[in-house]
Amino acid sequence: MTTTPLIELVVPVHDEERVLADSVERLCAHLRAFPYDVRVTIADNASTDRTHEVARRLAERHPQVHAVRLEQKGRGRALKAVWSTSEADVLAYCDVDLSTDLAALLPLVAPLLSGHSDVAIGTRLARGSRVVRGPRREVVSRCYNLLLHVALRTRVSDAQCGFKALRRDAAAVLLPQVRDDAWFFDTELLVLAEAAGMRIHEVPVDWVDDPDSRVELLPTAMADLRGVVRMSRRLGSFAAVGVVSTLAYVVLFWLLAGPLGSQGANLVALAVTAVANTAANRRLTFGVRGAAGRWRHQAQGLVAFVAGLALTSGTLGLLHLLADPSRLVETGVLLVASVAATLLRFGLFSRWIFPTAPHRAQPTHRTAASEVAA
Structure with a gap:
């Protein structure tokens, strides 16, 4: 047996x-x-x-x-x-x-x-x-x-x-x-x-x-x-906002690179999209409503902006140091750097700017046995 x-x-x-x-x-x-x-x-x-x-x-x-x-x-x-x-x-x-x-x-x-x-x-x-x-x-x-x-x-x-x-x-x-x-x-x-x-x-x-x-x-x-x-509903929403922000950034950079130069266009494009990105993620990704804390969140979002600026500007500077790239190559390299900056922003948003925003249910410290009994 x-x-x-x-x-x-x-x-x-x-x-x-x-x-x-x-x-x-x-x-x-x-x-x-x-x-x-x-x-x-x-x-x-x-x-x-x-x-x-x-x-x-x-x-x-x-x-x-x-x-x-x-x-x-x-x-x-x-x-x-x-x-x-x-x-x-x-x-x-x-x-x-x-x-x-x-x-x-x-x-x-x-x-x-x-x-x-x-x-x-x-x-x-x-x-x-x-x-x-x-x-x-x-x-x-x-x-x-x-x-x-x-x-x-x-x-x-x-x-x-x-x-x-x-x-x-x-x-x-x-x-x-x-x-x-x-x-x-x-x-x-x-x-x-x-x-x-x-x-x-x-x-x-x-x-x-x-x-x-x-x-x-x-x-x-x-x-x-x-x-x-x-x-992660939150990550999916952030990714969607990030895609739109990144596309807007690329379009702005392309339009402004002529009159402002590469670094000037990068600065302006990032500043505009960073403000819009923070506002959109505040509401859509992290579920924060109302005016309370809005300006503080935007100020903290500027830190993410500065980190993104340092990453993209540094990448752009290194690219020009190593070669004389075309506008298309510049845009492609900056697109990759922008994606990396987006991931960095998600970490800052989740852990620092909106750490107590509404999210999925947290553990209730019930054991498996009590769940079954319930």
Whole structure:
């Protein structure tokens, strides 16, 4: 008779026939001395190689290993499928490359089993973590998490680390709400958990980058950005205002560059669009109505204007120092610099100018169990 495991540890895989057997053998060896009953479920999402065949052989060799096959691709889809039907008390997952040191597994699940926390995540960005990875992935990871803090106001330090766990009662609340079936699944799950007031425990991990990772960095980053925009009404509104402001800036610069010169046209175009941008975002993005604080907000908006001016003027000056560009090249380079200035303004608006503006509901500090009971 099969007993219900205390912990279900999912390993989502796609075209991993070369590394799957070695990783699962290492995982099983580690679990022999583990103090809790763990079932390892290999969730193959639409592999086109022999991954599922390898998974079935591992399941035959190890009683605690199970193999599941999904016909559609998506790490989030695989996790949702297994977790939604599991009867284990704690649901967890780790990446097949085992980049995270397995010594962190017990600290990950312990606060969930004790009832102290609802969700637990491994973090590579907290004090006490030891990480070995290339500079490109380091920069992308830190920029992405900074964007989450600004756009979605999440407090978790590392949303992307492939090492997470949650209680089954928390999963019952969260999984039906998660829309993403791919890599943004993790982030969406955590944002929803925070909004529900669930307690999230962070575990510093030792992590070594897998040089043979199957993750395509640029497509994944773009998909994550789309997910952030979808979850942040505020960011979407700011982006729309930013597009209009940027286009207006380009038109003004083009019209004024002749009579005023490049730097003069840049100054005037930025000043006009900065005032309009602050007024539009005050009302449309951050929901601030009435005259109270209007002039203070415009004065603070001037700081964002000065930052944008420094960025664009500096870029323009460097461009003229290196070459004698045409008007079209000038405009293109300034367009890129203006987009960067827009992102900087969003950070200043969210964290400084309108930090208490109305936004989505904040955590209420109710636990997952109380949500289910309600």
